[in-house]
Amino acid sequence: MTTKSTADAAMTREQAQQRVDQVHAFRAELAQLEAEGIVLLAPDQSRVLRTHHDDLLAQLAQRFDVDRTQAEKQMSLGMRIASLFGAVALSAAVFLFFYRFWGLLSVPVQVVLLTTAPILIGISVEVAARREKTLYFAWLLALVAFASFVLDLNIVASIFNLPPSPGGFLAWAIFAFVFAYTYRLPTLLLLGISCAGIWVAAILTSLTGVYWPALVMRPENFIVAGALALVASAFHSRRDEEDFAFIYRFVGWIAVLMPFFFLSEWGEMSYLPLSGIAARRLYDVLGFVVGAGVIYVAIRRQWAETMNVGALFLVLFLCLKLYDWCWDWMPRYLFFLLIAGVAIGLLAVLQRMRTGAIRHR
Amino acid sequence: MLKRFLWVAAVVLVANAAALAVVARNGRGAPDAVVTLTEREMRLTTLGTDTTGMTLTLQWDRDVLMPWFDRAKLQSIGFDCSMEPDAPGAFEHYSGPGLAPRTTYLAFEYAPAGFPDEGQQGTRVEEPQPADRANAGQAAQKKVGAHRPRLRPIDVGNDPQALRAAHPDRHRYLVTAGVVRLRIVDGDGRGGLGREGGREWAIRSGTHQPARLEGLVLDVLPDQVYVPQAMQRIVMAAVGERGNREMPSSPLSRPPRYEVTVEYGSGLLPRIVGVKAIGSR
DSSP, X not given: OOHHHHSOTXXXXXXXXXXXXXXXXXXXXXXXXXXXXXXXXXXXXHHHHHHHXXXXXXXXXXXXXXXXXXXXXXXHHHHHHHHHHHHHHHHHHHHHHXXXXXXXXXXXXXXXXXXXXXXXXXXXXXXXXXXXXXXXXXXXXXXXXXXXXXXXXXXXXXXXXXXXXXXXXXXXXXXXXXXXXXXXXXXXXXXXXXXXXHHHHHHHHHHTTBOGGGGGGOTHHHHHHHHHHHHHHHHHHHTTOHHHHHHHHHHHHHHHHHHHHHHTTOGGGOOSSSOHHHHHHHHHHHHHHHHHHHHHHHHHHTOHHHHHHHHHHHHHHHHHHHHHHHTTTSOHHHHHHHHHHHHHHHHHHHHHXXXXXXXXX | OHHHHHHHHHHXXXXXXXXHHHHHHHHSSSOSEEEEEETTTEEEOOOOSSOOOOEEEEOOOTTSOOTTSOHHHHHHXXXXXXXXXXXXXXXXXXXXXXXXXXXXXXEEEEOTTOOTTTTTTTOXXXXXXXXXXXXXXXXXXXXXXHTSOOEXXXXXXXXXXXXXXXXOOTTTEXXXXXXXXXXXXXXXXXXXXXXXXXXXXXXXXXXXXXXXXXXXXXXXXXXXXXXXXXXXXXXXXXXXXXXXXXXXXXXXXXXXOEEEEEEEOTTSOEEEEEEEEOTTO
């Protein structure tokens, strides 16, 4: 196996970083095994292996600017936080700058400025991406470009007295997706999926004649949006783009599960042709079934983020239901004892599911 | 790089072009209505001190009774009113979260000199006497009543053309998109007895009033109208430095200081076409 073949041309920065971490873990484990006298490589083998890994690390560092040490990793985290703060502050500055001066400008000048700002900032993202492999500045500028596009459509609607429309969310979603897929920026993907989800829910809400900003009063629409995100996740998984599949799954499951909280409390919000009480009871049952199903699937597929979302949902849902059923009549000490008992029971069930899934594999 | 730039530019340009196309369509043909309102109905939006743009918020008389906005009307715009309002469980059904607000079209009537029935509705049209210091509190209340918006919702329907046909005077009636909701009014009131207790007491005492459904206007779309740059100075000169500090939703505490001519285009979107100070009147 050559270094060239292992550093795949289609590799992303995240995959490169994973490979670097893998090499470090391998070296540490090999050193441990050698110290314990379990494995002892011949000097030639050891040299070949070391040279191979050194070359690989150098190549990955050159191509992707990956973190090669723990200190570099911590620095990267700091840079990411600084970029996020920078993006938020710069976006606020763009917003406030425009609001400070828009009344002094004629309408055509306002429209030209608003339209060109996201395009020009978008070009600066490309310039930054070409100069810096880690993409910290590109990420920062992409967030500012997104914020300026949000400002653009809001101000244009304000100038021309347009009523609020869900179409803006579609435009923002596409804009965020362009940057996310071009530069592999997870934050922009998250923004894109969120905007697209709101758009889907808003469109479905308005089709029923309901005022679309009241979309939370029709929670089942979010289940549809979440299901679409899960389909997109499967598509990305098949293409071996696990970094993006993970984000789609994370947002998708949240969108699918969140409505159960609302529907199990206020069944009247449901589209189902049932009375409020019947819908509530149905969603009580479905909440537990779907929550357990999500955890089961997550364990079998080894989806850590889905496992966390599912487990958190199930615990919160259970607490909510216990509160509904028991709080009014049960002594408080017994109520909390019950919660503790349920948590322990859940732990035991999850343990069994985990063991079962491992055996199945 | 060119391909990426084209993608970004295309998204931005298409979104802006779509918005401008709606504006262009609204401006095509004769306007649907041209109405001259005053500060009572077009209040300066409180935007804070860090902005130079100006918008006016459309206000209507929210206290006026709307007996026409009844169960039949609610049903005609899509609310499910199949359950009798006096039936057991109706209060929970109609006041629950299942009945989300709906978008529809509203007709508003504007009466520059005030409505003839304002006295009966609790709205006082006479100007207060500032010299009457003994009744200062009452005078202040009358003053607020006197400057309530003279714009009232008078009709609702999902077909704006039918609304316009029913109210053809384009200088007196506005037709605009809006948001409405349904509410149930318990005829017996709740008092200190609770709903069921109040009903039982009302039945026993022979004062029972059946519950009824009525509509409520929540908002008009859009409710804020941008003031073009050239007209902003007139509004600012009329209201002065402190003009920005009153909440648009609170009743005007003084006589109106400017009037605004608003044109509703064929797409029922408003735009301000004229502003005039009336402080010298």
